[in-house]
Amino acid sequence: MTQLADGRLDTALRRLIAVVLLGGTMGIIDGTIVAVGVDTLAEEFDTSLSAISWVSTGYLLALTVAIPITGWAVGRFGAKRLWIFGLALFLLASLASALAWNVASLIVFRVVQGLGAGILDPLLLMILAQAAGPARAGRVMGLMGIVLSSGPVLGLIVGGIVLDALSWQWMFFINLPLGLVALAGAQRVLPADDLGDRSELPKLDVVGVALLGPGFALLVLAMSQAAEHAAFSIWQVLVPVAAGVVVLAGYGVHALRGKRVPPVIDLHLFANPKFAATVSIMALIGMGTFASLFILPLYYQQLHNLGALAAGLLLAPYGIGTAVAMPIAGRLSDRLGPRNLARIGAAVSLLGVLTLTQIGEGTSLVWPVVGAVVFGVALSFVGAPTMGALYRTLPPHLVPQGSSVLYILNQLGAAIGIAVITLILQTSGSSEAGFHGAYWFVFGTVVLILGAGWLLPGRPEPLPDQLTQG
Template structure:
């Protein structure tokens, strides 16, 4: 009887995973760590918080517009060279940010950081997906999910520790030793690119880039402003959102027509039910995760009168739950498929979010912490199997494009989750009465998370089914996913 999946991860693959995650974690931590330094930076540069916020916004926008180009550049320059280049750019941006002398210089250097992160972050998915292969995609994506889960939670905590101990500049200096080690190990561990890979890419889809880059940037910027203002009906929010939708619609029309060059993102991928469902569910995981990461710290600060650092530590169970669930459910998905695991995870996350709607200011933090931990467990049980399903059904040549779509939708989901929760809390009047106010306004935010979990449940039957072993000519087992044809 043929074994479905080899349970062992060989030492060479484990080394590769460790090196890639070491390089990838810097950008994930930096995207959230700097947010806690806004007040410190405002005092340092004698400017307003709104001016300082541009350093984080610029980083996010640079990352967003770089991701689709990275998918094309993989075929043109190869994974290894692109990874080393992206890490080097990120380190240069980190060093420059650490010595910034005013807000414009910091914002400009953060753009350089964002460009490096926009190369490195999707390459994490590409490298791991290629190394794992279809049979081990779930467990490897589960290991990566630990970093994705803990990064947004640990970033603000580490940022607070750095600010208390040393200068704000060390939030950027700290990347240098980590990055240099990651760079040196990558040179040794990441395999060389095939000789023909650099000739496999078509010319850059320049028109697609002209349409997609501003479309992605405008959409993320509009959602970010909506989160900051807790409103969708203002011109600073509506104008970029409308422009983003127009540019992205133009890109879709262009991608369906273009023949002479390959589009940056092949929108025909969405004709595959498995692909469309996987990226939709993963985007919804981003919505729910960032909704919780935004609402829970405010709950602890406004209802229980905790400081920012304590609130950050109290929200850590959400990330911890997800980090624990992802490796286990990712491994199981290689045998059982995604559907039942995602269904169970969405149900758990929805029930835990419902429990949060029953908690008020008279209930101790232990219960809200347990509920947050259960939300994380549920979302982790959704995330890793979904990513594994995506890479099991995606043709190998489409892995870079699929990774770009997956990462961008996660960015969209995070921005949308924060924006919606901010709007819900503002509509409920949260913040008008200050610390010690009723928890009732936060219940609406948790109901939103319940709704997201229900949408995931509805989408679950569209995910690929149980992987099936298929004997190959060499006697080894490959995988076929139940209900998914070769064309997607």
């Protein structure tokens, strides 16, 4: 696979990007598609909203547990084989979810679906980064950013359309034709795995996996329970938080001992301030983005009395704006570096959030749409360069671990953001005050992103091939 001298991506790489993004998009869409169908599923299975919430929580927990193993598994089995396995597992679980006969079976099948997504999500970053190389990491991560930013929005829109015209089963059936195309494409365009001497491959850090995945899953569970009960100081939240902290502390002790088996995630990575800044910013982006996506549909439904489909469609300009901005931001970061772009993007994003802190019942629908677009487009100039920076700050053999860390923290940030927003909305004196408070929380999150942006890498050094091209 080659890349053209004028900087364009060659045909083979374009095909690979298209196939991999198609497969990866499904897992990200499925993270939010069920959100608009909670009431429908509760009525269909004659159960409570609390029970139905596990359809989403189980998916997220399984995804979180699977991510740390992927970094090791890609070295053991190869990226192509692992990608095809994860995609096949996701499709089979989608079919099973559509055929679920009660809420317990649906939750079980969604857990399996989350395991498949937990393989695909970090592997998506690894495949694209390794195919693009450091010189074009920003550009390809910009394309990846389209999926990360617009995927959740698309999930809300697709969920609304499906429930408006079809039965709930089609929230899962819709994955099948797309997945089969992605599966066939992966067989053709993904490069064959070259595992070399298998005797040299590292052993799986079984103890680390047994501690790290469940530790993060416990924290995600705690945040989900906080969102469900609209409180933090209850045993349903405090017990998993305490357990998660203890388990993760145990992993820290285990990882720093320097045993012969390499840890599933090397904590020495965080000694690199640029890497620490990169993954921290992506955690904050997950927190702010998912918090905003949680607030806006509720705002449209509660203060403007709109339906789920209309609320989803009003988010479409946000999704379109980020989809256009992400590739541009990625391309610019390859030339200018992520630091300046991220700082400018965060500063402009604050203006969009500031607009959203002022919306109310009598506000024209134009203003929340404009505010959301400014917020999303500007934050794209943070997200794409930041993801590209990850692959410039790590040597190639640490990219799988770095991808795992990035995805885990991004998911954890999303769970924390939703939990905090839910608490603010349910403890405020009125709906309007709750929305204002929620967006001030998002504003504070973006301020932290602006501060952390100073630690990102500056303008990239020209690579030898770029120097020879003049």
